[in-house]
Amino acid sequence: MHLEDLTIVKAAEGLRKKEFSAVELCNAYLEFIEKKDAELHAFLNVNKGNVLDYAKKADSDIAQGTAFAITGIPCAIKDNILVSGIKCTAGSKILENYVAPYDATVVKRLKDAGAVIIGKTNLDEFAMGASTENSAFGSTKNPYDISRVPGGSSGGSAAAVAANMCCFALGSDTGGSVRQPAAFCGVVGLKPTYGSVSRYGLIAFASSLDQVGPIGKTIEDCKIIFDIIAGKDEKDSTSFPRPTVENRFGIKGLRVGMPKEYFKEGLDPGIKAIFDKSVEKMEAAGAKIEEISLPHSEHAIACYYIINPSEASANLARYDGIKYGLSIDNGKNLEDIYLDTREEGFGKEVKRRIMLGTYALSAGYYDAYYLKAQKVRELIKKDFEKAFEKIDVILTPTTPTLPFKLGEKMDDPLAMYLSDVFTSPVNLAGLPAISLPAGNIDGLPVGLQIIGGLFQEEKILSIGAECEKLWI
Amino acid sequence: MITEEDVRHIAKLSRIDLNDRELKDFQVELSSILDYFNKLKKINTSSVQERGFSANPNNVTRKDKAIVIEGDHKKIIALVPRERDNFVQVKTIL
Secondary structure: OOOOHHHHHHHHHHHOOOOOOOOHHHHHHHHHHHEEEHOOOOOEEOOOHHHHHHHHHHHHHHHHHHOOOOOOEEEEEEEEEEOOOOOOOOOOOOOOOOOOOOHHHHHHHHHOOOOOOEEEOOOOOOOOOOOOOOOOOOOOOOEEEEOOOOOOOOHHHHHHHHHHOOOOEEEEEOOOHHHHHHHOOOEEEEEEOOOOOOOEEEEEOOOOOOEEEEEEEHHHHHHHHHHHEEOOEEEEEOOOOOOOOOOOOOOOOOEEEEEHHHHHHOOOOOHHHHHHHHHHHHHHHHOOOOOEOOHHHHHHHHHHHHHHHHHHHHHHHHHHOOOOOOOOOOOOOHHHHHHHHHHHOOOHHHHHHHHHHHHHHHHOOHHHHHHHHHHHHHHHHHHHHHOOOOOOEEEOOOOOOOEEEEEOOOOOHHHHHHHHHHOHHHHOOOOEEEEEEEEEEOOEEEEEEEEEEOHHHHHHHHHHHHHHHHHH | OHHHHEEEEEEOOOOOOOOHHHHHHHHHOOOOHHHOOOOOOOOOOOOOOOOOOOOOOOOOOOOOOOOOOOOHHHHHHHHHOEEEEEEEEOOOOO
């Protein structure tokens, strides 16, 4: 038996039946990381120090019958989510030596449920990117083809799950950062409704868009993790209690919307073919496919890339070289510490976004950019609301292209931004969405996205579970 | 196209001491990104009321009460680059 390629469900079953211990399971993953990660670089930090202590504790809980669904299950956490006592770099030189003083709420909930945190995964610096190439500590490679990107910004988490270096992982999704890497690495990723999951202890990037979400091998695994991390948290005033309404759905009689604007240009024909085949299979299983219109879709990227840098420029003002992190003190005045620390500590994309956001918020430009974008955001939300009046879910490709080559888009920020074309509207509207594998082209995975109405995670997960069986 | 002076001004507001190369690169890159943003100008938003957050329309308040959490102070001070007597040390401001 290969312990490292088990799903959460199978691994938990094996632990319960004493087929292997949590320590053996953890060691299997550690060995796999040792073997594979030199090439893939999915991890920034492997928790060799005390990970086996957590596994031993899990074994004793299992022996005493006090285990939960994920007791003893090894997982990885994106390195912009705080795990107490472990470095949290956000992929940035400015936080290279920052040690998290507390657990993020999502981490606390995973630990309370018995998960074993095996390491912290690579990401684009402060989650700004779609390829993991913006990490200050080197790119992660796609496990399906190491000359290609794993997607981003949660590229390390997606690659770690895909390459069996952990059983599941957490990522964060601001404009597609869980779903796009999940699609590129052939795994499942869930971006919850804004407010479903606490952001306490997630390093703030664009606060009205950020959500933590699970990346797993199956829909069922993602649902298990979502059920653990979701719910109201006193420490995040934007978090919501889980809705108690049961909203499970099957494919039969399901009304599926296909936004016509998503198929205009720039979509890889191979991805379109897989999309069409998947739709046919759903129709054969009794779904009704309807063309819908989201008329403001074409403006979503412009809208997103005004709001996102604006919020980022405000959030990243805290990195001043005074309170924590890198500090460059050349012996001059206070302002020079700010200027020199930020020049030295931030990478190019982070500077680009801070500059863009500062510009969009500055006197004389606020109305033309930020306020305009906020208004367009309302129109994008209304498009979705209107669509959901007559359909149950929306189906789209997750990405317009296959995983691209390392370096291919690094000199063209706008081309990189367009990787988020199908995913960022969902964040603007605050909706939940999953990406799940639907096939592959020349060995490269293709993912499709199912979008639901607000707080309808259960609905999209139950539909996704059926699609999982239909599509592959 | 925005001017180099504009870029310098934004860099100053952003508190980043950009070097000459970065200033030149950003002048070109930001100009093309801002041009792309200008497509939003075509959309009629005269009757749209903007809202900040996506899901919750209500404000959330709590009592403004300080809570002492034992042990955190030490961990937080340990992260401070320059510290003196358990306080954050900064350069003279005035």
